[in-house]
Amino acid sequence: MADEVVLLDYWLSPYGMRLRIALALKGIEYERKEEELNNKSPLLLQSNPVHKKVPVLIHNGKPICESVVALQYIDEVWKDKAPLFPSDPYLRSQAKFWADYVDKTISGFARKLWSGAKGEEMEAVKKDLFDCLRLFEGELGDKPFFGGETLGLVDLALLPFASWFSVHDKFGTFSLEAECPKIPPWVKRCFQMESVSESVPSSDQLYDYVVKMRNSRQE
Amino acid sequence: MVEEVVVLGFWSSMFAMRPRVALTEKGVEYEYREEDLPNKTSLLLEMNPIHKKVPVLIHNGKPVCESANIVQYIDEAWKDKGPTLLPSDPYQRGQARFWVDYIDKKLYEAGKNIRSTKGEEQEAAKKVFLEILKLLEGELGDKTYFGGQSFGFLDINLVTFYCWFLTYETIGNFSIEAECPKLIAWFNRCTQKESVSKTLPDPKKVYEFCLFLQKYYGVA
Numbered sequence: 001m002a003d004e005v006v007l008l009d010y011w012l013s014p015y016g017m018r019l020r021i022a023l024a025l026k027g028i029e030y031e032r033k034e035e036e037l038n039n040k041s042p043l044l045l046q047s048n049p050v051h052k053k054v055p056v057l058i059h060n061g062k063p064i065c066e067s068v069v070a071l072q073y074i075d076e077v078w079k080d081k082a083p084l085f086p087s088d089p090y091l092r093s094q095a096k097f098w099a100d101y102v103d104k105t106i107s108g109f110a111r112k113l114w115s116g117a118k119g120e121e122m123e124a125v126k127k128d129l130f131d132c133l134r135l136f137e138g139e140l141g142d143k144p145f146f147g148g149e150t151l152g153l154v155d156l157a158l159l160p161f162a163s164w165f166s167v168h169d170k171f172g173t174f175s176l177e178a179e180c181p182k183i184p185p186w187v188k189r190c191f192q193m194e195s196v197s198e199s200v201p202s203s204d205q206l207y208d209y210v211v212k213m214r215n216s217r218q219e
Numbered sequence: 220m221v222e223e224v225v226v227l228g229f230w231s232s233m234f235a236m237r238p239r240v241a242l243t244e245k246g247v248e249y250e251y252r253e254e255d256l257p258n259k260t261s262l263l264l265e266m267n268p269i270h271k272k273v274p275v276l277i278h279n280g281k282p283v284c285e286s287a288n289i290v291q292y293i294d295e296a297w298k299d300k301g302p303t304l305l306p307s308d309p310y311q312r313g314q315a316r317f318w319v320d321y322i323d324k325k326l327y328e329a330g331k332n333i334r335s336t337k338g339e340e341q342e343a344a345k346k347v348f349l350e351i352l353k354l355l356e357g358e359l360g361d362k363t364y365f366g367g368q369s370f371g372f373l374d375i376n377l378v379t380f381y382c383w384f385l386t387y388e389t390i391g392n393f394s395i396e397a398e399c400p401k402l403i404a405w406f407n408r409c410t411q412k413e414s415v416s417k418t419l420p421d422p423k424k425v426y427e428f429c430l431f432l433q434k435y436y437g438v439a
Contacts, residue, residue: 050321050354064313066320073313089295093283100285101269135269 005030006058008044010037012209014107014160015067016055017200021156022074024195025082068099071153084153098139098146099157105132106161113168126174129165133180140182144189155190159200162187166203167210224249225277227263229256231425233327234286235274236379236418241293243414244370245301287319287376294372304372315365318358319376325351330383333391334429345391349398356402363408370412378409378419385422386429 007023007030009016023030035044035054047056047063056063057070059077064070075084086092109129117125136158140146146154162183169176169184177184187203190196201209224242226249228235242249254263254273266275266282276283276292283292294304306312329351332344355377359365365373384395384406396403409415 059310062310064310064317066317069313069316069320072316073309076309076312089292090278090281090283092295093288093292096288096291097283097285100288 003028004058004060007032008035008041008047008054008056008058009033010035010054011201012206013054014110014164017160017163018067018156019055019057019070019074020199021151021159021196022071022084024199025084025151025193026074026078027081028074028078068096068103068153068157071099071156075153082150084147084151084156086147086152095146095153098136098154101135102154102157102161106158110161110164113165113173122173130174130179133165133176133183137180137182140186145186151190151193151196159187159190159196163200163203164206167206170203170207171210222247223277223279226251227254227260227266227275227277228252228273229254230420231382231428232273233379233383236382237286237376238274238276238289238293239418240375240379240414241290241304243417244304244375244412245293245297247293247297247300287323290372290375302369302371304366304375306366306371315371315373318355318365318373321351322355322377322380326377326380330380330387333387334433341391345393348387349395352395352399352402356399359401359405364405370409370414374409378406378415381406381410382419382422382425386426389426390429 005023005028007016007019009020009032011034020032033041033043035041037054040052044054044056045052047058048054048065051065053065055067055070056065057073058064059073064073071084086095106129109125109132112125113122113129136146136154139154143149145151146158165176166184166187168174191202224247226235226238226242228239228251230253239249239251252260252262254260256273259271262277263273263275264271266277267273267284270284272284274284274286274289276289278292278296283289290304306315326348329344329348333341333348336344362368364370365377388395410419
């Protein structure tokens with residue numbers, strides 16, 4: 001039986017981006033359905049009645065919600081290509097720990113950065129963000145990717161957020177290169193992979209989007 | 220090689236109880252070390268430098284942090300010992316992980332809000348808490364355990380909240396059983412298991428501890 005894979009998504013969702021990269025890395029054909037977040041489809045509400053959020057992966061009619069849960073599902077079902085999780089239980093627990101850490105901390109900073117915080121409040125957010133990213137730099141070490149020679153769970157978890165932070169770089173809010181010098185080269189390495197560049201908007205594309213939104217608000 | 224398994228925990232933490240239930244289910248011997256949370260040991264701070272929290276599982280000197288993560292690790296590291304805790308089917312595994320993630324995002328906060336608020340705020344907190352439990356009750360359905368016939372990953376991660384129910388009910392002045400009888404029946408089934416009854420503290424002691432914290436520290 002041919003697999004039917006559907007992804008309920010929103011193009012700017014960092015969580016959706018994670019799944020797009022995973023599906024591309026694994027060479028899985030799927031149908032992507034773009035959701036309007038203020039007009040959610042009946043399929044989304046039915047597939048994720050608990051959280052009513054994207055992304056939702058629907059495999060042969062069965063929904064899997066929460067991006068890290070879905071990543072683990074994808075890795076277990078399509079296990080013959082591009083493993084995302086390490087095979088060793090200890091290393092697997094470490095990868096999960098860092099992916100959860102992205103969700104516990106980085107995503108919150110990302111929200112605050114865009115919230116229009118100013119002055120001291122903004123400085124505090126930036127400091128917390130850089131302290132956090134430095135921990136990730138330590139975890140990356142000298143490896144090309146968090147997953148080693150290839151992209152792994154932690155790369156997928158962090159990359160969509162890191163891409164957004166590069167946009168702040170362009171706006172001059174801060175210099176990622178100065179504060180966390182390992183992160184921009186890592187982002188660049190990830191985007192050199194087709195599975196990434198074809199799945200997620202680059203920071204240039206995100207920057208253009210933000211500029212367009214700001215200009216349209218001023219009109 | 221002789222295995223060294225240590226759990227750093229705190230007696231009333233429902234999160235710290237999870238690895239202990241899992242290890243006992245698997246028949247893995249371990250050393251439990253009680254942390255004094257206002258005075259965390261240097262071992263805890265070294266093993267969990269990022270969150271500085273319990274529980275931490277230390278397996279042959281290597282730390283695993285975050286309780287649900289630890290339970291999964293236990294299942295994988297000792298995959299040939301004792302029962303398998305996660306379902307064998309990938310979809311069922313995804314469902315179990317989803318619900319544990321849901322419990323971790325919602326249940327602790329909801330319970331905390333009951334014991335730390337009054338009046339209308341508390342009524343709202345009770346409503347949220349019961350809605351969460353009802354959803355979980357729906358997921359249980361008519362099964363013996365969330366894992367089906369066998370006590371598994373989702374069961375372990377939820378059952379440890381049971382020892383706090385007396386506290387919520389007393390402070391909140393309501394009966395959880397009246398609203399979620401099937402879930403309470405499941406909790407009672409679980410406490411028949413040695414891994415649960417040996418790990419979970421007496422609910423009365425948890426309540427007394429909560430009162431003590433409120434009286435002396437003004438916190439719940």
